[in-house]
Amino acid sequence: xxxxxxxxxxxxxxxxxxxxxxxxxxxxxxxxxxxxxxxxxxxxxxxxxxxxxxxxxxxxxxxxxxxxxxxxxxxxxxxxxxxxxxxxxxxxxxxxxxxxxxxxxxxxxxxxxxxxxxxxxxxxxxxxxxxxxxxxxxxxxxxxxxxxxxxxxxxxxxxxxxxxxxxxxxxxxxxxxxxxx
Amino acid sequence: xxxxxxxxxxxxxxxxxxxxxxxxxxxxxxxxxxxxxxxxxxxxxxxxxxxxxxxxxxxxxxxxxxxxxxxxxxxxxxxxxxxxxxxxxxxxxxxxxxxxxxxxxxxxxxxxxxxxxxxxxxxxxxxxxxxxxxxxxxxxxxxxxxxxxxxxxxxxxxxxxxxxxxxxxxxxxxxxxxxxxxxxxxxxxxxxxxxxxxxxxxxxxxxxxxxxxxxxxxxxxxxxxxxxxxxxxxxxxxxxxxxxxxxxxxxxxxxxxxxxxxxxxxxxxxxxxxxxxxxxxxxxxxxxxxxxxxxxxxxxxxxxxxxxxxxxxxxxxxxxxxxxxxxxxxxxxxxxxxxxxxxxxxxxxxxxxxxxxxxxxxxxxxxxxxxxxxxxxxxxxxxxxxxxxxxxxxxxxxxxxxxxxxxxxxxxxxxxxxxxxxxxxxxxxxxxxxxxxxxxxxxxxxxxxxxxxxxxxxxxxxxxxxxxxxxxxxxxxxxxxxxxxxxxxxxxxxxxxxxxxxxxxxxxxxxxxxxxxxxxxxxxxxxxxxxxxxxxxxxxxxxxxxxxxxxxxxxxxxxxxxxxxxxxxxxxxxxxxxxxxxxxxxxxxxxxxxxxxxxxxxxxxxxxxxxxxxxxxxxxxxxxxxxxxxxxxxxxxxxxxxxxxxxxxxxxxxxxxxxxxxxxxxxxxxxxxxxxxxxxxxxxxxxxxxxxxxx
Numbered sequence: 001x002x003x004x005x006x007x008x009x010x011x012x013x014x015x016x017x018x019x020x021x022x023x024x025x026x027x028x029x030x031x032x033x034x035x036x037x038x039x040x041x042x043x044x045x046x047x048x049x050x051x052x053x054x055x056x057x058x059x060x061x062x063x064x065x066x067x068x069x070x071x072x073x074x075x076x077x078x079x080x081x082x083x084x085x086x087x088x089x090x091x092x093x094x095x096x097x098x099x100x101x102x103x104x105x106x107x108x109x110x111x112x113x114x115x116x117x118x119x120x121x122x123x124x125x126x127x128x129x130x131x132x133x134x135x136x137x138x139x140x141x142x143x144x145x146x147x148x149x150x151x152x153x154x155x156x157x158x159x160x161x162x163x164x165x166x167x168x169x170x171x172x173x174x175x176x177x178x179x180x181x
Numbered sequence: 182x183x184x185x186x187x188x189x190x191x192x193x194x195x196x197x198x199x200x201x202x203x204x205x206x207x208x209x210x211x212x213x214x215x216x217x218x219x220x221x222x223x224x225x226x227x228x229x230x231x232x233x234x235x236x237x238x239x240x241x242x243x244x245x246x247x248x249x250x251x252x253x254x255x256x257x258x259x260x261x262x263x264x265x266x267x268x269x270x271x272x273x274x275x276x277x278x279x280x281x282x283x284x285x286x287x288x289x290x291x292x293x294x295x296x297x298x299x300x301x302x303x304x305x306x307x308x309x310x311x312x313x314x315x316x317x318x319x320x321x322x323x324x325x326x327x328x329x330x331x332x333x334x335x336x337x338x339x340x341x342x343x344x345x346x347x348x349x350x351x352x353x354x355x356x357x358x359x360x361x362x363x364x365x366x367x368x369x370x371x372x373x374x375x376x377x378x379x380x381x382x383x384x385x386x387x388x389x390x391x392x393x394x395x396x397x398x399x400x401x402x403x404x405x406x407x408x409x410x411x412x413x414x415x416x417x418x419x420x421x422x423x424x425x426x427x428x429x430x431x432x433x434x435x436x437x438x439x440x441x442x443x444x445x446x447x448x449x450x451x452x453x454x455x456x457x458x459x460x461x462x463x464x465x466x467x468x469x470x471x472x473x474x475x476x477x478x479x480x481x482x483x484x485x486x487x488x489x490x491x492x493x494x495x496x497x498x499x500x501x502x503x504x505x506x507x508x509x510x511x512x513x514x515x516x517x518x519x520x521x522x523x524x525x526x527x528x529x530x531x532x533x534x535x536x537x538x539x540x541x542x543x544x545x546x547x548x549x550x551x552x553x554x555x556x557x558x559x560x561x562x563x564x565x566x567x568x569x570x571x572x573x574x575x576x577x578x579x580x581x582x583x584x585x586x587x588x589x590x591x592x593x594x595x596x597x598x599x600x601x602x603x604x605x606x607x608x609x610x611x612x613x614x615x616x617x618x619x620x621x622x623x624x625x626x627x628x629x630x631x632x633x634x635x636x637x638x639x640x641x642x643x644x645x646x647x648x649x650x651x652x653x654x655x656x657x658x659x660x661x662x663x664x665x666x667x668x669x670x671x672x673x674x675x676x677x678x679x680x681x682x683x684x685x686x687x688x689x690x691x692x693x694x695x696x697x698x699x700x701x702x703x704x705x706x707x708x709x710x711x712x713x714x715x716x717x718x719x720x721x722x723x724x725x726x727x728x729x730x731x732x733x734x735x736x737x738x739x740x741x742x743x744x745x746x747x748x749x750x751x752x753x754x755x756x757x758x759x760x761x762x763x764x765x766x767x768x769x770x771x772x773x774x775x776x777x778x779x780x781x782x783x784x785x786x787x788x789x790x791x792x793x794x795x796x797x798x799x800x801x802x803x804x805x806x807x808x809x810x811x812x813x814x815x816x817x818x819x820x821x822x823x824x825x826x827x828x829x830x831x832x833x834x835x836x837x838x839x840x841x842x843x844x845x846x847x848x849x850x851x852x853x854x855x856x857x858x859x860x861x862x863x864x865x866x867x868x869x870x871x872x873x874x875x876x
Contacts, residue, residue, distance in 0.1 A: 001352045001733075002697040002704040004765045008838065011335055018338055019267070021320035026340040032736040033343025034363065034601040036762030043340060043359070045324035053359045057343060059738040059762045061602060065360035094369040094597075100419065121372040123430030124498055146440050147494055157491050160444035165451050166477040167484075 004032065021045065026055075035061040199281050203228035203247070205272040207304040208315040210241035216317075222249040222266050224289065226274060227307050231284050234307050241307075247276060247287035268292060269313030270304070294331040301329045326355045343600050344735055347394055363600035364390075371595050377430045378614075379595065379606060381535065382528030384427070385516060388420045389523040417517060421510045424535070425502050428509070432539050435567060436497040439543060442566050447487065450557025451480050486553025493550055501542035508538045515648035519666075522653070526613065526664035530645045533617035540567045540618075568619065594681040594724060602738070603724045605678040621645060672701070672731035675770040677710055679741065679755065680726070684719030687712070687741070687755040691727050692778055692858055693769045694837045706763035707737040708839045709778065709858035715754030719743045725758055729768050737764030742784060757784045759855035763839045777835020780821045781859035783842065788815035789852025796846040798854065800825065806842065816844075816852045835861055 013028035022045055029038040041055035050067040057063075064070065075083025086093065097103050112118060120126055128134060145151040153159040206225040208215065214223055226247040233239050249266045256262030268274065273293040279286035300310040313329055314320060320327050330337045341357040342349055345364025349356040358364075365387060368380045395413050455476035463472035493500075512534045520527055544563045551558065596604040621644040646652050646664040653667035677689040694708035707727055725739040742757040783798075783806060791814040798806040798816075804825035809818040819842070840856040 002702075002766050003352065004695055004706060004763075005697065006335055008695055008706075009335070011333075016338055016340070020318055021314075021325060024325070024338070024340065026338075029340055031335075031340070031342055032762075032765045033359075034345070034348075034598070034735050035343060036736055036738050036764075038340070038343065041340060041359070043325065047319075049321075049323055051324045051341075051360065053341070057762075059602075061600070063343075063600065065362055067360070092369070094367075096367050096369060098367060100422065119372040121430075123377070123427060123433065146437065147491055157440050157444055157494065158487065160441075161447040161451065161487050162480075162484075163448055165448070165480045166455055166473065167481050 010037075022047075033057060035059045197281065198277055199284070200275065200277045201228045201231065201284075201287065202273065202275055203232075203287070204308055205268055205270050205274060206241040206244050207270045207311070208317075210244060211270070212242070214246075215315075222251065223247060224249060224268055224274075226276075226287055226289065228284075228287060229308065232307075236307060245285055245287055247274075247289045248279075249289045250276075269318070270315060271311040271313050295329055296332055297330050297336065299330075324357060326357055345390075345600075347390065348735060360600070365599045366604060367597045367599060369595050369597065373595065376595065377427055378532055381424055381427050381532060382525075383596070384420055384423055385513070385528055385531050386523040388416060388513065389516065389520050389527075391416055392517050393521065413517070417510060417513055420513055421506060424513070425506050425509050428505070428535060428539065429498055429502055431535070432498045432501045432542070435539055436494065436501075436543060439547075439563065439567055440494060443490075443561060443563075446559055446561035447490075447554060447557050450554070450559050450561075451483060453559070454479050454483070454557050483554065483557055486550070489550045489553055490547065493547060497543065497546060500546050501539060504542045504545070505535075505538040509535065512538075512645070512648075515645065519650050519652045520647050521667050522669065524664065524666050527647050527666050529613040530617045530647055530664060532614050533621060534645055536614065536618045537621055540564060543567060568622065603681055603726070605680040605724070605726050617645070669731040672729060672733060672768045673771040674730040675734075675767060676728050677739075677758070678726040678728065679716070679723045679758075682719050682721050682723035684716050684723065684743075684753060684755070686714055686716030687719070687723065688714040688716070689725070689755075689758050690772075691737075691767070691770065693767055693773060694778075694839065695763070695765075696769055696837070703769045704733065704766045705769060706765050706839060707734075707739070707760055707767055708763060708836065709760060709856075710739055710758035711778075711859060712755065712758055712857075715744075715751055715756060717754055719753050719755055723755065727764070727767070731768065734764055734767030736762055737767065738762040742786075757855075757857055759784050759786065759857065760839060776860040776862075777837075778858040779826050779835050779861045780840065781857045782821055783819035784855040784857055785816060785819065786853040786855055787851055788817060789844075789849050790814050792816055792844075792846050792849030792852065796844060796849055799843050799845070800856065801838075801841055801843075814849060816849075816854070819854055821856075 009030035010028070011030055014026075014030060015028060016024060016026045018024040024043050025040070026038060026043060027040045029041070031037065035057040036059035037057065039056040039058050041053055043051070043053050043055075045051045052064075052066040054064050055062070072084065095103055143150045143152060144155060146155075146157040148156075151157075151159075154163070203226040206227055210225045213219060214225075223246040225241065225244040227239075227241070227244055232244060249268065251257065251264070251266070255264040268289070272295075274289045275291045275293065276287050276289040278284050279288055295313075301312045302310075304311040314327075325341060326339050328336075328338050336355075339355055341359040342352070343359050343363055344352070344356075346358040346361055348364065349358040366383050368376070368383045370376075373379075392413065395409055395416070458479040459472045459476035462475040463469060466472065512531055516527065516531065544567070547563055551563065594603040594605065596606050598604045647666065652664065655665060655667060655670055675691050675693070677691050679687045679689060689710040689712050691707050692709040692711055693705045696703050696705035698704055710725070710727075719741075720743075722741040722743050725741055727734070727737045727739060738761040739758050740761055741755050742759070744751040744754055744756050746752055780800075788811075792808075792810045793814065794810065796808050796810060796816070798808050798819055800806070802825070804822060806822055806825065807820045808816055809820075811817045836858055840858070842854040842856055844852055844854065
């Protein structure tokens with residue numbers, strides 16, 4: 001490993017306060033990281049080795065790392081309005097449950113408001129369930145399914161297989177009864 | 182009373198100032214003072230010249246308490262203003278006696294900083310340096326390196342770095358990663374047709390990295406090996422679950438495509454069946470009506486077999502996923518055992534293996550049901566269809582009609598490296614995946630049986646390179662391709678990836694400076710990017726990623742500037758790439774020319790405001806750059822003086838470190854200027870004759 005020579009690292013600017021082995025504040029540390037040098041860091045380590053780090057790098061990346069869970073709670077004394085506000089001024093906002101977790105959103109009402117498109121893409125199943133009603137409103141509404149009671153007859157699997165065949169009405173009725181078309 | 186006080190001589194401020202140097206006694210001597218039941222701020226101190234060097238003569242516990250004087254910024258506690266004292270056992274402290282020559286009321290005024298040369302062993306005897314760690318103040322060095330010095334040097338109180346744990350180890354034994362998450366790639370949610378494959382390969386990549394770290398841990402005492410292996414097994418199990426889950430989408434797409442492909446074949450078969458039965462019956466009965474009825478009956482007789490095929494559909498994804506779990510684990514275990522360095526072809530082969538498993542799962546699940554419809558299948562083959570249409574069935578390609586939703590809402594980049602930033606996606610090499618899948622299938626020679634027999638136990642998984650124990654050996658013999666996955670053999674390749682915007686075609690070459698070492702070991706920082714082509718169509722600045730083949734370099738961050746002026750000939754082109762952070766340890770590109778780099782032009786990143794005519798711009802070589810300031814005090818242009826080029830050109834190395842422009846101004850603020858470099862034009866020879874074409 002070839003670190004930059006000390007003469008090209010700005011150690012003059014570095015200042016730290018160490019409050020013992022569990023917490024420190026480090027400012028202007030010139031040691032190189034993946035996003036440049038350190039502007040500041042608040043670094044903590046618990047007795048069992050869990051760590052947290054909050055800070056910023058000189059290339060501008062602000063970070064919050066925590067080995068265990070993170071609580072962000074707001075609005076205990078707010079009466080109404082927005083109590084937790086996440087805004088990305090430019091670029092995307094992404095939420096990723098990386099390993100084996102789910103993403104859950106719970107509220108009295110939930111609004112997803114897209115300027116353009118909304119896509120729900122599931123590897124396996126999507127379930128929409130409403131206690132009262134489900135309304136679909138659009139200029140165009142299509143269903144492309146091979147089976148099920150929403151599958152249009154002309155594109156369902158059974159419909160495609162038996163399309164144009166000579167099976168009589170009674171047999172066709174049997175197909176329908178059996179859910180084949 | 183006044184006279185009495187005047188006579189008193191052993192009182193601070195009246196009888197000289199008697200100062201001392203001493204050592205804070207060990208933890209045991211401090212008793213409850215350090216365990217939450219103390220009074221004031223005190224420490225037992227052994228004072229040089231007053232207290233003996235031996236505990237036999239004076240026990241630590243019998244030393245006097247010294248009050249600790251707090252700095253005026255520390256707060257006394259009044260008004261809730263307070264700071265805890267930070268004295269440790271073994272600290273060398275300085276103070277004075279409140280009671281003068283009586284020397285019974287010491288006060289600590291300050292502490293001497295500890296140096297690397299002072300010992301940090303356990304306490305042995307008075308005045309011998311010892312550690313400040315105690316039974317209650319501990320540091321095993323796992324997260325923050327152990328360090329008991331407070332000096333003005335780079336080794337004092339090293340903090341964890343913003344690098345991956347693996348890189349931290351490579352940098353030095355005293356280096357720690359600020360988080361184990363740093364360096365991990367996150368693939369964002371996406372409806373992009375290739376997102377699933379990207380996620381799968383990313384999972385495999387992350388597993389290879391994690392396994393590398395864990396295998397490194399196997400150099401530990403044998404009694405700890407079991408725990409490490411347990412972690413490896415858990416990792417394998419987690420990744421298997423994750424990838425099997427991700428594969429659901431692929432299975433769903435392939436199942437859907439299979440059924441949609443099979444339906445016309447069955448329909449054609451039904452029609453052919455009708456024709457055949459009609460013809461046979463008509464020939465026998467000469468009755469068109471009877472023949473029609475017989476044909477229709479023959480078609481109707483296929484209802485149940487078709488229904489059986491259809492009934493498999495809702496359960497297909499679950500059945501296949503549950504059936505391929507072991508095989509996925511087998512594939513992953515092969516990678517775990519053999520692959521040292523994740524390369525894209527390993528990812529492609531893994532997806533190919535997964536695809537074969539899915540094809541095998543579907544054919545195995547549907548196979549028994551196909552007998553019932555064999556009469557109307559014609560030449561349709563499940564395996565053949567799936568394999569021939571795999572590209573489309575995996576939804577890798579997706580033709581859209583005008584009414585379909587366009588996927589323009591995908592992020593400019595769908596991958597992010599924690600602690601670093603956006604990552605350019607390698608892309609999904611569909612052809613390579615299919616070629617590997619088909620080649621593996623041919624080697625197994627039997628689609629259903631072969632694929633289903635692809636168990637680790639049978640050894641037939643060895644068709645994939647990553648299942649070859651020699652895959653990480655440079656001279657490996659390849660079965661599917663030369664997918665060597667050991668440590669990179671050559672490290673001189675350096676790439677500037679320009680991505681994440683609407684445009685294309687911009688090309689840059691990284692310039693390495695501050696070079697340390699020579700030959701193959703030469704490495705340095707990125708001091709500039711030579712923009713070879715500005716490309717076209719950029720409506721926002723693309724991301725810049727600088728990488729090397731060996732993943733040795735880190736920390737270089739660059740940003741692009743594009744031209745927004747519609748009337749400009751370089752409209753929507755990348756016009757500059759400037760360095761935000763130079764990074765370190767980047768290999769020197771083999772094609773970095775011999776010509777030194779000199780200043781080309783100044784890039785005004787931010788014009789600032791309130792600058793006046795006294796503004797002076799200089800570089801670290803004291804060259805002065807002409808500045809042009811508009812009426813609003815903004816720096817609109819900075820020229821490179823001929824002297825700067827000439828001065829630097831006289832240096833045989835040209836500019837060999839990151840150039841920095843300094844702005845001196847009494848009034849202005851906020852301007853940011855960067856100096857762009859270019860290779861010095863080659864010498865064009867001596868001027869032989871000047872021809873005046875005007876006169």
